[in-house]
Amino acid sequence: MTPPLRAPAARQTELLNQIVRAGFMSVGDLAAATGVSEITVRRDLAALEKEGAVRRTHGGALGLGHGEADVFDALEPSFAARRRRNAKAKSAIAKAAFTLVRPGQSLAIDTGTTTYEFARECAAMADLSIVTNNARIAGVLAETSNAVYLPAGRLRGGELSIFGSMAVETVMTFNFETCFLGASGISAEGVFDYSTEDAALKRAFMARSSKVVVLCDASKFNHRALVSVGRIDQINTVVCDRMPPARLAQALQDAGVEIIPAEPV
Known part of the structure; x- marks a missing residue:
């Protein structure tokens, strides 16, 4: 017998629960x-x-959390607003990541708020050569003895990040021992x-890096944002404020990714 169709209200409640848990989900993933x-x-x-209850985007939907005030912040979060979120966790992650330098x-x-905190830690070390796509x-690093490079490209106001094909071409002329990346989300499917x-x-x-390190707090675990950056087997290390959930931790370990948890103080 064909199972009865669920009422729209029940379906929509289930959809909303899925989106709230993930932060963002595609239409295809929601259907599945x-x-x-x-x-x-x-x-x-x-x-x-x-x-x-949600904000539709191209191909999916974002959860709003606390109403319309969060809509703009979810889509185009300001640097200051993001820096305030999980501030202690980001500071702990930055300090732990700095031990790798x-x-x-x-x-x-x-670019990013956690990587910004990491850069502040790097300011205490000398003789580094650093390329960043964030002005x-x-x-932060300009008054140190480190060599600091900004790629050519378009400057995004507010965020002060540099982007575009020219920026990509410039970065591709460098070689790095390690890159430190921010992320909007990380799951078994990859970095987002x-x-x-x-x-x-x-x-x-x-x-262009021999080693790839992702810096992310626990709010990014099992979160898939709009754009896929790469697979987890393309990264070497994840520095986070606490251990990921069991399934994600196992997926990372199976991919050969080192997990460095840094408990906030």
């Missing part, structure tokens, strides 16, 4: 997770957006970012 067609998912997402090394430091991070432009720079950093 709830056992309904993509057409039905799109219809239900339209209803949920009308109620102010040695004088004289060549590093790439990605704010470059400013909300921005296609920032994801392109991350891939360039990865391609």
Whole structure:
């Protein structure tokens, strides 16, 4: 016997629960997770957006958390707002990541709030060669004895990150011992970012680095954002504020990824 169709309210509640847990989910993933067609998912997402429960994006939906005030922050979060979130965790991650750095090394430091805290730690070390795609991070390092390079490209206001094909081409002329990347999410499927432009720079950093280190707090675990940056077997180390959930930790270990948990103080 064909199972009875669920009422729209029950379907939409299940969709909302899935999105809230993940932060972002694609239409295809929602259809697979709830056992309904993509057409039905799109219809239900339209209803949920009308109620102010989610924000639809190209190909999926974002959870809003605390209403309309969080919509803009979810899509285009300001640097200051993101830096305030999980501040102690980010500081602990930065300090733990800094233990991986040695004088004289060549590093790439990605744009982001956790990587910004990491750059502040690096300011205490001399004789580093650092390429970063964030002018704010470059400013932190500018008064040190380190050699700091900014790639050519377009400057994004507010974030002060540099992006575009010219920036990617510039990065591809360098060689790094280690790159330190931020991430909007990490799961068994890979590392994710909300921005296609920032994801392109991350891939360039990865391609030119002997070692790839991802810095992320626990809010990014099992979270898939809009753009895939790369597979987990393309990274070497994850520095986080606590151990990932068991399944994600096992997937990382199976891929040969070192996990460094740094408990906030």
